[in-house]
Amino acid sequence: MVVQDMPHGTLPLLYTFHFYLFGIIAIVSALLFVTRKSPVAAALWLVNTMFSLAALYVMLDAQFIGVIQVLVYAGAIMVVFLFVIMLLNLGQGVVGDARGLGWKLIAGAVGVALLAQIFALTRSRTPVNLTLPAGYTAQQVERTGAITPIAGPLFNEYLLAFEVTSVLLLAAIVGAVVLGKQRGEGDAG
Amino acid sequence: MLAEALFFSAVLFAIGVVGVLTRRNAIIVFMCVELMLNAVNLTFVAFAQSYGAAGQVFVFFVMTVAAAEAAVGLAIIIALFRHRQTVDLQNINLLKG
Numbered sequence: 001m002v003v004q005d006m007p008h009g010t011l012p013l014l015y016t017f018h019f020y021l022f023g024i025i026a027i028v029s030a031l032l033f034v035t036r037k038s039p040v041a042a043a044l045w046l047v048n049t050m051f052s053l054a055a056l057y058v059m060l061d062a063q064f065i066g067v068i069q070v071l072v073y074a075g076a077i078m079v080v081f082l083f084v085i086m087l088l089n090l091g092q093g094v095v096g097d098a099r100g101l102g103w104k105l106i107a108g109a110v111g112v113a114l115l116a117q118i119f120a121l122t123r124s125r126t127p128v129n130l131t132l133p134a135g136y137t138a139q140q141v142e143r144t145g146a147i148t149p150i151a152g153p154l155f156n157e158y159l160l161a162f163e164v165t166s167v168l169l170l171a172a173i174v175g176a177v178v179l180g181k182q183r184g185e186g187d188a189g
Numbered sequence: 190m191l192a193e194a195l196f197f198s199a200v201l202f203a204i205g206v207v208g209v210l211t212r213r214n215a216i217i218v219f220m221c222v223e224l225m226l227n228a229v230n231l232t233f234v235a236f237a238q239s240y241g242a243a244g245q246v247f248v249f250f251v252m253t254v255a256a257a258e259a260a261v262g263l264a265i266i267i268a269l270f271r272h273r274q275t276v277d278l279q280n281i282n283l284l285k286g
Contacts, residue, residue, distance in 0.1 A: 011190070019190055023197040030201050030224060034208035039216055046220050049201070053227055060194060062234045065248050069230075072252050077223065077259045084263045085216060088270050097213040097277065107210035111203040118199035122192060137238050149242035150249065158246050165253050172257035179264035 019059055026052035040091045043081050050074040061137045063146040194235035201228035215266050215276040219259075226255050 026049050033045035050073045057066035085091060098104070140149045154162055201224060208221035230248045237244030270276055 016190075019193060023193065026197060027200050027204070030204045033224070034204055034212070034217075034221065039214060042217055043220060046224060049224065050227060053231060056194065056197070056231060057234050060190065060234050060238050062237060062245050062248070065230075065234055065245050068249070068252060072256060073223075073227070077256055080259055080263060081216065081220060084267065087267065088216075088276065090214075090216065090276065097217070099211050099213055104211055107207045110210060111207045114206055115199055115203045118195070118202070122195045122199075132239060132241055134239070137242055140242065150245050153243045153246045154249065157243070158250075161250060165250060168257055169253065172260045176260040176264040179261065179268050 015059065019056065022052045022055040022059070026056070037096050038091065039085045040082065043078060043085065047074050047078050050078070061141055063141070064150055191235050191239060194231055198228045198231040198235070201225075201231070213278045215269070215278055215281070216263075218278065219262055219266070223255060223259070226251055 029045045029048040029052065033042050033049060036042040036045060050069060054066040054069040054074070057063075057069055137149065205221045205225035205228060208224065209218050212218055212221065230251055233244045233248045233251070237248075266276060269281060273280060275281070
C-alpha cells in the first residue's frame with residue numbers, strides 16, 4: 001500500500017493489525033492442518049492457510065498473485081487433493097497415521113534447526129544498492145495497475161522460462177494420463 | 190512488514206517440514222510439500238515489495254510447478270493405491286528388497 005504523508009517506515013495501525021491477524025490465522029491453520037487425523041479436515045485447514053496467505057499477498061502489494069493464489073491454489077489444486085481423497089475413499093475409518101516418537105524427535109530437531117537458520121539469515125543486511133526506494137512496488141502498482149509490473153518481466157526477461165513452463169505442463173498432463181490409465185488389454189507396459 | 194512476513198514464512202516452512210517427517214499418509218505428506226511451497230512464495234512476495242516485481246514472476250513459476258507436481262503426484266498415489274490398496278508410506282517399501 002502507498003504510505004502518504006507519513007515518516008519513512010511507519011504504517012497505519014489498522015494495516016499492521018490485519019497483517020498480524022492474517023499471519024497468525026495462517027500459522028494456526030497450518031498447525032491444525034498437520035495435527036488433524038482426517039485427510040479431509042487437514043485439506044480444509046490447508047485451504048484456510050492458503051486464503052490467509054492470499055490476504056497477506058494483497059497487503060504486500062501483490063494483488064494479482066493474491067487472486068491467483070485463491071484461484072489456482074485454494075480453488076484448483078486443493079480441489080484436486082479433495083477429489084483424490086474422495087476417489088480413494090480415505091475420509092472414513094480414520095486411523096492415526098503419525099509416526100513414532102523417534103521420528104517426532106527428529107522432526108522437532110529439524111524444525112528448530114530450520115527456524116534458527118532462517119532467523120539468522122533475516123538478521124543479515126542486504127547491500128543498499130540492491131534495494132529500491134521504499135514503497136517502489138506500491139507506487140508502480142498505483143501508476144500502471146496490478147498486472148503490468150508482473151507482465152513486463154514475464155514476457156521480456158523471463159520469456160524463455162515462460163515457454164519452458166508450457167512444455168513442463170504438457171509433460172505433466174501426459175504423465176498424469178499415462179499413470180492414471182488402467183492397465184488393460186492391448187497394453188504392453 | 191518484511192521482517193514479519195519472513196517470520197510467518199519461516200514458521201510455515203518449518204511446520205511443513207515437521208509434517209512431512211511425522212505423517213505417514215502419502216496425501217498429507219504431499220499437502221505438507223504444498224505448504225512449504227506456499228511459505229517460499231510468501232518470502233518471494235515479501236522481497237518483491239522492496240527488490241522489484243520480478244520476484245512475483247517467480248511466484249508464478251512456483252505455482253505452475255506446484256500444479257504440475259500435484260497432477261503427477263496424485264496420479265502416482267492413485268496408481269500406488271490401485272496396486273497396494275493403501276496410501277500408508279510404511280507399507281510402500283518396494284525398493285527395500
